[in-house]
Amino acid sequence: MKKALVNKKARILCFTLLVLALTGAVAASQLGRYAGAVGDSSMQGRAHGSSTTTSRTPTTSTISTTAAGTGTYFDHVVIIVMEDHGMIDICARNPPPCSSTNGDPYTAGLANSYGIGSNYTGVSHFSQADYIALLGGDTYGCVGYPCTPSSHANLVDRLEAAGLTWRGYMENQALASGCDTNYNQPYTPEHNPFVFFTDITSSAARCSNVVLANPSGCAVTDCTLVSDLNSASAPSFMWLTPNNCDNMHGYTGGCSASIPFGDAYLSGLVPNILNSTTFRTQRAALFVVFDEGNGYCPFNNSSEDCVYAVWAGRGTKNSFVTTNPYNHYSFTRTVETNWNLASLSTNDAAATPMTEFFTYTPPSVSFTYTPANPGLLQTIQFNATVIGGTQPYSYAWDFGDGFTASGSTASHSYILPGTYTVAITVKDGVGQSATASKNVTVSITLP
Template identity: 45%
Template sequence: MKSKILVVGLPILLLALVLPPTSFFPIQTLTSNHAHVKVVGFRLTVLPVNRPFDYILIIVMENKNFSQINGSSSAPYLNQLASNYSLAMQYTACDHPSLPNYMCLTGGSNYFSGNDCSPVGYCTTSNSSIVDRVESAGLTWRAYMEDMPSPCYKSAAGNYTFLTNPFVFYTQIAGNSTRCAGHVIPANSGGTGLPDDNLVNALGSTSTASNYMWLTPNLCDNMHNCSIGRGDNYLSKLVPLILNSYIFKTQNAALFITFDEGYGRYPRDYVYTVWAGPAVKTRYQASIQHSHYSLPSTIEAAWGLQPLAAKDRGSPSMTEFFSLPPAPPPTSPPPLLIANFTFSPANPDAGVTVNFSGSARGGTQPYAYNWSFGDGDRGTGQTIAYVYLLVGNYTASLTVADASGQTTTASKGISIDADPRPAGTCQECTRTIFPRTPGLMISFAIGVALPLAGSIIVSRRRGKTLGTTRGVCHP
């Protein structure tokens, strides 16, 4: 006959997911500086712990060599910004004319090399861009175009041109009108230069700022059609608003300013490139060779994204420009998990309820308790009651699992007897009892009644002894 469980103790459902309390934000935001997880909808993204930034804003200027800006009296603000923060001394554009450089910055490859692709429909690529990687990781992005007449505008108008808007050349963006209109938007509501209020206002809250932000100034503010002084003056008014915004004051944010191309040839077409913001080293210059391919490489390294193409994969990232937050200290392993249990009664009969009680120490709470009774039956719970229906010797085992994944097992033997005796008795011992009725002596061990004079013979058999008397028990 199979033994059966009579009573089961309280089962434990173990589910351990430990997140910092600041990890959950509205869908537009990345986690705070010290959290490592972001929730977007129902998707959970784990970001690298020691990442250099949580927000990045990219501004691309036009058509100036490194030497035209570096030390120039026409660009005092850019030079002061580079002096206060970080300057890349050997950062090169990737191609000519303008458009392929924008594709290097956003796609990790110089698509449309040698071609400005006018009109826009003449050149498109179905390859992924960096914002596809950003979005697939559950992060957010938005591209701001100064003086663009309407969202996702694909023609030229006034000081706006599609040739400095790389996002409309990706079919995964431009081919989805809803996605494009929601992400590629005017930087300014007035459409005539500063203030770039749509961008600046977005930086006022984690609920409106995107993790990846891009700004293309109009053709005058970016120095393409106007002087270096005009573009530097534009930056001197805009950049302080950026650096003093809520995002750049309270979050781990970085500002990247570069030029699309100079007048040299890759890989020696050096352009003035500055990193600024709270996440960036101050008063730092790097002489390591970098290029436009290094920007997507840096973002990929920062946020754990897959490379877009061979060129960004093979380019060094620019993490040297950042004062990386210290890595969290190594966590010590949890204490060794130890399990134990007791049961009562100590010498149970078949058919009698046995009460098991488990305990654990060490490890990481909470604990899950799983029992094996040695006869094929199992149970769960810290306490449990069980009935053995068959006589025999069994090994009862308790396995405890903790929240860190440790498991340990404790086992004990348990004897189920049909005729158990108290400790110290011996088999087939006799105890002679003189009954109150004269003439009858009963021996329970041998099961017979011995008649005395004038008595009646009685024979009985008992299943249990009543005990022994020291000196009387004989084997």
């Protein structure tokens, strides 16, 4: 008995000395030779058993956008801003469904086919402030036209910093391209938020991105926008301001504030947007919203200013309605969330993004491994599970010791004891990625 105990202690001592020698003396080249000896770079080895407990930290998961233009929910967005009609005017008092009682069958039908926020509010009863809020995340003290131009940051700054492209389309502005600050009905600069920000108006390059939406000779409604959407290089962010007839605003001596007129305008435009090359072949979303309403919310009969706000496109939910509260800052926040842009003010920072309107769910990844308490040279099997995202997925393992692997499953073994941070990064078919990590403790075991 005593002899057996001595032999066991001797074996433990010899093995410990071997490990210490490896710890202090194994060079990178020797590790490479070892990897080749066991057959591949995953360093698979013989199972040796285990005597210590694995340290298991909670799985952490992060999501990131991997390329300029690739967003979480959409890669292109078009916003159309209509004028001065509330939810009660467009949808009656009880959406869903959105009921056409004032001659707007197309606008109502668009809401019923796609997704509408029944408790979406404007932020001001002054038009220019609402437009500024959508693009700037704040009204910046705008309470009456003309508002003093501002040097504050805006979505254009955030988009360009992220390598994203943008364009503003203005019906009936006097310039083929440029920042038109002159009031000339049916165009009005108070409905053009780009000319409110001085870092846009002072830049010829930026002003060249604000273009006439409906030049003479257009074969289709707002042909400049539609042409861009049918090109191979549609901008990431597209803003359309209709003129004061098409947007249901009206103006003295020109046209009335006609809901049927605006509905006919949308019925001639929106199908061309949704059937464009960009919307048919890429992840693109359309947001149609009114700047302000008439102080009535159909769900709570309050004095809040509920307006029509609809998301449409292949990646949006169909026949969807939500009573969750949103406002113009929510649109700004949705754009920021989609492309991981910094917020512009406390307003958009605190706003809830409208991500529930979209069918896409970002990927998340987790993994398990066996055995739970691995030892030196013991083969460990790793298995990853992905939820959400879009197939196909790619997998990249980092075992924390300089070795990597790919695939949803991987095996690996360690030649030195210690705690290693193992990470798996998965990228989905639209370029979104997620990462999870755990600590794996490898013990000194008796062969």
